[in-house]
Structure formats: C-alpha cells, structure tokens
Amino acid sequence: MVEVKITDDIKVGGNNPCFIIAEAGQNHQGDIEIAKKLIKAAKEAGASCVKFQKTCLKEKFTKKYLERSYDNPNSWGKTYGDHKRHLEFTESQYRELFKYAQEVGILFTASAMDMVSFDFLVNIKVPFIKIGSGDSNNLLFLKYAASKKVPLIISTGMVDKQAVKTIYDIVSAQHKQFCLLHCISAYPVPFEDCNLTVLQDYKNTFDVPVGYSGQELGTAVALGAIALGAKVLEKHITLDKSMKGTDHVCSLTPAEFKQLVRDVRVIEASLGTPIKKVVTSEIPCIDKLQKSLVMGCTKNKGEILYPGDVKIKVAEPKGLNALHFEEVIYKTLVYDKKEDEPLNEGDFC
Ligand SMILES: CC(=O)N[C@H](C=O)[C@@H](O)[C@H](O)[C@H](O)COP(=O)(O)O
C-alpha cells in the first residue's frame, strides 16, 4: 500500500486519515493580513494544511495574455496582468506567510503554477508541492517536478483518463511519492458534472493515493468523496463568500470548513470493515429487542411442533435466535411447554 510521506509524522494514503487541504488560493485579495486570517482559520477548522497559489506571471502567461482586458466584477485591474499582479504575493511575503503558518502550527504550501515558482517552493522547503489542473496537460513541467523528488499532489481537472495515465506514467517513472486528485475545473462545478465515481476508477488504476479537489458548492460532494476512498481532500476556504474574486463563491467559510473536517472524521470512523457481523455495540439492542423462538400455544411433552405452534417474539427470557425457526418445526417436544415460554436447544428432538 503506497503511502506518501509529507512529514515525519504525516503520511497520506493507506490507513492514514484523509489529508485535508484548505485552499486559500487567492481568496486573500492580495492582502497579507487576510492571508494570515485564512491561515488561522484553516488551523482552527482542523485542516491538515493551508495552501496558496504561487505564480511567476511571465513564466505562466504570455505577454499578450497578461495584456488582455479583464473587465468583470471579480477583477482587480483593467488587464489580466494587473489583476494577477494585485493578487500575487512576493517571495518575501511567502516566506512571511510560511513562518506565520509555522507559528500557528499548520502545514503550509502552495501550488506551483510554473517551474520558477516550483523552484522557489522547493527552496523554502514546503512539505509538498501541489500541481493544479492548469498544468495537467503540461507534461514538461510534470516531468521536471517529478525529477526534483519532492512529494507532489497533482490535480487532474480539464483532461481525460488517457492524460491522467500519462501523468501517472511520467511521475511514477521518477518516484511514487505523489497523489492524484480527481478534479473538475469549474467555479462552481454543477453537481451532475462532479463525476465522483471517477475516484473508484483512479483507485483501481493507480498505485498511489487518490483524492478529490472540489470546486462545487457545499460539503456534501466532498463527504461523498471520502466515502469513495479519497485520501486527500481539497476545498477552497474564504473569510466571506461575498468578497470579490472568482473562487469565493465555491469556497467554504471557516465554520463550514470546520464542520466539513468534523464530518470527514465521522465518515472515516464509520467506514469500518466490509465484513458484515454483529458488533458489540448492538448487544444491548439484541438483549432488548431482538426476537426469539417461543411457544405459540401450550403443548405437552411428546407433541409435534407445527408451524403455528412456534412464534417469533421479543421475549424474556429469550429463546433460540429466530433465525432457527425452520430447524424447530416438526420436532417433538421433550418437555411440557406453556404459551410464550422460550424454546431452546434441548427442548425438542
Ligand atoms: C485552474 C486553476 O488554476 N484553478 C485555481 C484553483 O482552483 C483557481 O483558484 C484559479 O486560480 C482562479 O479561479 C483564477 O481566477 P482569476 O482568473 O479570476 O484570477
């Protein structure tokens, strides 16, 4: 069973608890104080890690793309470049946030949106690096990232299964310290597009931990992902869904995130074993309400028990488990029995 080692104490996959990433992304509005509040909120919500997005704009985008007009209610500038420059923290701000997260006591990382950002994140020694869906077709980058031998969490939005296989082959040729996240890149994702059962296919196909990065509204789908075996879960976190920015609408508030973490842990605890058996906690109910075999009428020693003579009731004291009904009928009573008396082994032959 492949496990991905994030720190000496934290491993992902196998029987380890689901690794829950609070994706602060760019919900900080370009304001480091809001970013710190998001880090704190992620910690208080019980997330395993808080994550931002690191971009070197001229590495990720062409000049022309950065010059294109970005005129919409979520924009922080006239052009896409102005918008992204407003949202991008400097390297020294990243170091400050990393340090703050350490003080708060939560793992900190970012998605590397390009090779320059990847190198920076390796350099500051984040515990793992996320590669977002924007790079799920960027095989050159994935190969480069894999060659650096740091743990990776790779999202697979915007591509099909064939491409995901290629990602798996490229990265696993270098090492198996990576996870693959099923993801649909829409903000928000319509529920009917989530295709959560892809997770089962990923589990059957790939020999690395799989998880889910969800951009749909609410927490129900994310919880479904846990039930389907997600070992990593990523959801956006925001201080306020009505803030300006593309991702706030499909993010969770700190209170919602906290509830999500609690619910994830409940589902994990409840998945248990696929072996159906009677468990200890059922014994009081068995004693109180499970039915057993009793006499349906008064009969004497030597008489035959016909179907109507044996009843199934909640009884005190109990008779044989009612599952044995068929084994009792047409047997001969060894003792006299009154109506409602329990029928036990040894009472018939
Ligand atoms: C695919 C991808 O990178 N998606 C990211 C992760 O989910 C998003 O957070 C984008 O950065 C965000 O939606 C971009 O918004 P705008 O373009 O308004 O800055």
Ligand SMILES: C=C(OP(=O)(O)O)C(=O)O
């Ligand atoms: C784009 C990202 O993630 P995802 O593809 O999982 O939404 C990211 O983490 O930057």
